[in-house]
Amino acid sequence: MQREPQSFDRVLSSMCSEPHPLAREAAERFLATNPGDPGTYPTVTALEEEALATLGEIGGLENPSGYIASGGTEANVQAMRIARNRAETRTPNVVMPESAHFSFQKAAGVLGVDLRIVPTDERFRADLEAVRASVDADTALVVGVAGSTEYGRVDPIPALGEIARDAGAMLHVDAAWGGFVLPFSGDEWHFGHAAVDTMAIDPHKMGQAAVPAGGLLARSDDLLDELAVDTPYLESTSQATLTGTRSGAGVASAVAAMNELWPDGYREQYRRSQENAEWLAEELEQRGYDVVDPTLPLVAADISGPTFESLREEGWRISRTARGELRVVCMPHVTREMLASFLEDLDRLERG
Ligand code: PLP
Numbered sequence: 523m524q525r526e527p528q529s530f531d532r533v534l535s536s537m538c539s540e541p542h543p544l545a546r547e548a549a550e551r552f553l554a555t556n557p558g559d560p561g562t563y564p565t566v567t568a569l570e571e572e573a574l575a576t577l578g579e580i581g582g583l584e585n586p587s588g589y590i591a592s593g594g595t596e597a598n599v600q601a602m603r604i605a606r607n608r609a610e611t612r613t614p615n616v617v618m619p620e621s622a623h624f625s626f627q628k629a630a631g632v633l634g635v636d637l638r639i640v641p642t643d644e645r646f647r648a649d650l651e652a653v654r655a656s657v658d659a660d661t662a663l664v665v666g667v668a669g670s671t672e673y674g675r676v677d678p679i680p681a682l683g684e685i686a687r688d689a690g691a692m693l694h695v696d697a698a699w700g701g702f703v704l705p706f707s708g709d710e711w712h713f714g715h716a717a718v719d720t721m722a723i724d725p726h727k728m729g730q731a732a733v734p735a736g737g738l739l740a741r742s743d744d745l746l747d748e749l750a751v752d753t754p755y756l757e758s759t760s761q762a763t764l765t766g767t768r769s770g771a772g773v774a775s776a777v778a779a780m781n782e783l784w785p786d787g788y789r790e791q792y793r794r795s796q797e798n799a800e801w802l803a804e805e806l807e808q809r810g811y812d813v814v815d816p817t818l819p820l821v822a823a824d825i826s827g828p829t830f831e832s833l834r835e836e837g838w839r840i841s842r843t844a845r846g847e848l849r850v851v852c853m854p855h856v857t858r859e860m861l862a863s864f865l866e867d868l869d870r871l872e873r874g
Pocket of ligand 1: 537592593594595596598623625667669670671696697698699700724736
């Protein structure tokens, strides 16, 4: 039976990481709070406002509406729900690239929306022609990914925004993983933000907050209002979140991490992670593997099935892309020493 890892020292495929010590400490302090009930827990509610403002700065959405969600899945579900509720059709559809996270499939199932999945191009980014061909008068939402789960790719967001606008649809950007590295990567980020309606950006991934701390941002209050329901038994009058009781620990740890690390700490972390990714990619290439170029700190390489399984048996926590490549996510806990030790094991196993 597989055991939970006791530390992160062999975890190479997770999109979460060791929380920053200040984030861990803040999470513990706020364990018994519930931002779902702001009248009773005003301190953590104020912290959530702070978290939102910083997330807006990082994501390039000025004065956003939104909240700290349980993760990217909830943020994606809620973004699709906003779009569906606003759409003036009984048969709404959502258009997204095949590189989008599987949480959108859950969202479409729950919301009764037709999901149109379009191919990516040779660089693993949304194929614009395919997106254009798929939108129609019933399209409620176009999804773009900024830091894809398998290859760390960023879709051409401004162009997707134009397609969405022409179709009368909303644009959602899933930056759940990429949001904390893109401000530093030189990628097109802060995408001329008029176009972006909603965004997922998760402090509990590259943001080094404790789980659960996802982020849902919306361009304006009226978008979030689409989600609001009356809350008769609470001191507050309405609630836009999907869950009722929520983790104050996630909120407080997100604020602690972002106050400490934004922007210099995150910039430094991005630099370290990206250097590690490029180093690993080069080492793998030198050994003759096919490697997908790490444009963000995520490496995918074509390593054979038996070797992959042996690495897992040796305790390496690794996973595969849909095409079967090994993927290594260079999260903050992934050090050069760890990667060197991984390569040593790989070499030994390949020698047989
Ligand atoms: N979006 C992207 C791009 C992701 O990589 C992930 C998870 O890895 C999610 C959404 C889902 O996030 P969560 O697992 O926090 O719900």
